[in-house]
Amino acid sequence: MIESAPQKRDFQHTPLRVGLLGIYHETNTFIQSATTLADFREGYWLESGRIRDEYQGANHEISGLIEVIDGAPDMELVPIFYAMATPGGLITRDCYEQLLDRMMQLLDEAGALDACLVAPHGAGVAEGYPDMDGHWLSLLRRKLGSEVPVIGTLDPHANVSDAMVDATNGLIAYATNPHIDQKRTGMAAARLLVRTLRGEISPVQFLVKPPVAISIEQQFTSNQPCLGLYTLAQELEQRFGLAAVSVLLGFPYADVEEMGSGFIMIADRNHSPAAAGQAQEAASQLSDFLLDNKQAFNGKKSGIGEVLRDFEDHPQPVLLLDMGDNIGGGAPGNSTLILEHLEASGFSDFFICLHDPESVAQCAEAKVGAGASLSLGGKRGFQTSVDILALYEGHFTEDAPRHGGFVHYDMGPTAVVRTLSGNTVMLTTRRTPPYSLRQLTAFGLDPHSFRGIVAKGVNAPIAAYCEVCPSIIQVDTAGVTQADMTLFEYKNRKVPLFPFEEYV
Known part of the structure; x- marks a missing residue:
């Protein structure tokens, strides 16, 4: 890997140069297939000006970072490198080291920086680097030196480590799940950096992690119990005059020591000499709330049989969330468990999307209008x-704020078929998370025409589908993203940790 000496800052030049970079991945270590360089190439591999081309004016955190720095007359944004792949299995060592080498090479070529904005996910795991985000952030800190402010964003599904916090001056997580505030979070992080560079604020951050891991289906921030936790976080931020309070919901599908929920508190040393103590008091109150309500954060889970028995009691169309095959959590997106139950039980007029390149190829060979087995x-x-x-190329765009902040989608060659029972199945060549209603409407499918829509997710699809689905049901299905985390075999998590250990 590339190693170089820390850069020296030049305080005389104007405007101040602010770098922008990130390696972003949500890694499910319980998946057998690895994440490779090809997955990042098929995702987002953006260098220099291509970062601006992709995200300027969009709804991503990078969009917010760009907008604030562009609006600061004494700042100049220097886009350097951003790589992102769809959530999946462990990143290979070779893949991560090539990403890291390229990022550091471009960082050297960018010249001296006065500050750096970063966009990690916070739940990245690579072979040999269980705390991938902490690793590359620490190398970045070593290269830039201790005096260069490094501030950025996090996905609330981050399993945050001390290394991530120690390497940065401030990290702010999205405050919504589904993540519809990504741009707003990017703007908040960039404003914190601008104020830091201008000497208006001196941020200091603290990480607190109580021994609780919030169950994935209980991480919907608009409903209880998360709603109460986030409300308290906002109240404490205002009461103690903190620069930011972030709730880290955590990502249970990573077998790492840092797995679990927590809080990042950012205080301003210029605001009060007691800032550190106030931040610690706020963190203590949030931890107590989480521990006191830990049973509610574990939740109750409903299987497909129970859901279908009560189906007619719900206003339609009903959104059925296939939690065990959650593409946003790294799952393959090809489970037919719910479809099989629907077909066997005589249900018709449902929609489901499956990642199935082999079936797409078979449909393309048979042609539109034909039948196929x-x-x-x-x-x-x-x-x-x-x-x-129908057969399509599989491209569509999304302009509204949706989970992930994506604008351009590419499902690859795509087929739409109907089973003999009357259920509509979209088959894609590329694994595509269900973050946009345009996945249907861009291809002539009317969401209102279905009795139910099956989406491969837990909470993320809600932002896209709630406008057409008056009923939303999380379905506890088997798979590599099954809702009950205690069914996985962990080797590296901390102990004790609720819900694995009842008393913590």
Whole structure:
């Protein structure tokens, strides 16, 4: 890997040069298939001006970072490197080290910086680097030196480490799940950096992690119990005059020591000599709230059989969230468990999207209007006869704030078929998380025409589908993102940790 001496800052030049970079991945260590360089190439591999081209004016955290720095007459944004891949399995050592080498090379070429904005996820795990984000942030700090402010954003599903916090001056997490405030969070982080550079604020941050891991289906921030936790966080931020309070929900599908929930408190040493103590008091109150309500944060889970028995009691269309096959948590997106139950129980007029490149190729060969016998989904397969309704290239765009902040989507060659039972299945070549209603409407599918829509997610799809689905049900299905984290075999998590250990 590339190693170089720390850069020296030149305080005389104007405007102040603010670098922008990030390596972003949510890693599920319980998935057998690895995440490789090809996955990042198929995702977002952006260098220099391409970062601005992709995100300027969009709804991503980088969009917010760009907007604030562009609006500061004494600042100049220097986009350097940003790489992101769809959530998946452990990142290979070679992949991570190549990403790191390229980022550091471009950082050297960018010249001296007065500050740096960073956009990690916070739950990245690479082979040999269990705290991937802490590792690259620490190397960045070593290269820039201790006097250069480094401030950035985090996904609230981050498993935050001391290394991440020690390497930065401030990290602010999105405050919504689904993540519809990414741009707003980027703007908050950039404003904190601007104020720091101008000497208006002297941030100091603290990480507190009580022994609790919040269950994934309880991480919907608009509902209880998360709503109460976030409300308290806002109240404490105002009461103690803190620069920022971030709730880290955590990502349970990473078998690392840092797995679990927590809080980052950012205080201003210029605001009060007691800033550190106030931040610690606020963190203590948040920790007490989480511990006191830990049973509520574990939740109750409903299987597909129970859901279908009560289906007619819910206003339609109903959004069924397939939690065990959550693409946003790294799952393959090809489980047919819910589809099989629907077909076997005589349900029709449902929509489901499956990642199934083999079936897409078979449909393309058979042509639109023909019938085909397909083995849908993963290795276990679900054999069924279908009518091929349409074939598409699979490109669409999303302009509204949605989970992930993506603008351009590419599902690869895509087929839409209908089973003999009357259920519509979209088959994609690329694994595509269900973050946009445009995944249907861009291809002539009317969401209102379905009795139910199956989405491969837990909370993220809600932002896209709530406008057409009056009923939303999380379905406890088996898979690499199953809702009950205690069913996974961990080797590296801390002990004790609720819900694994009841008394903490």
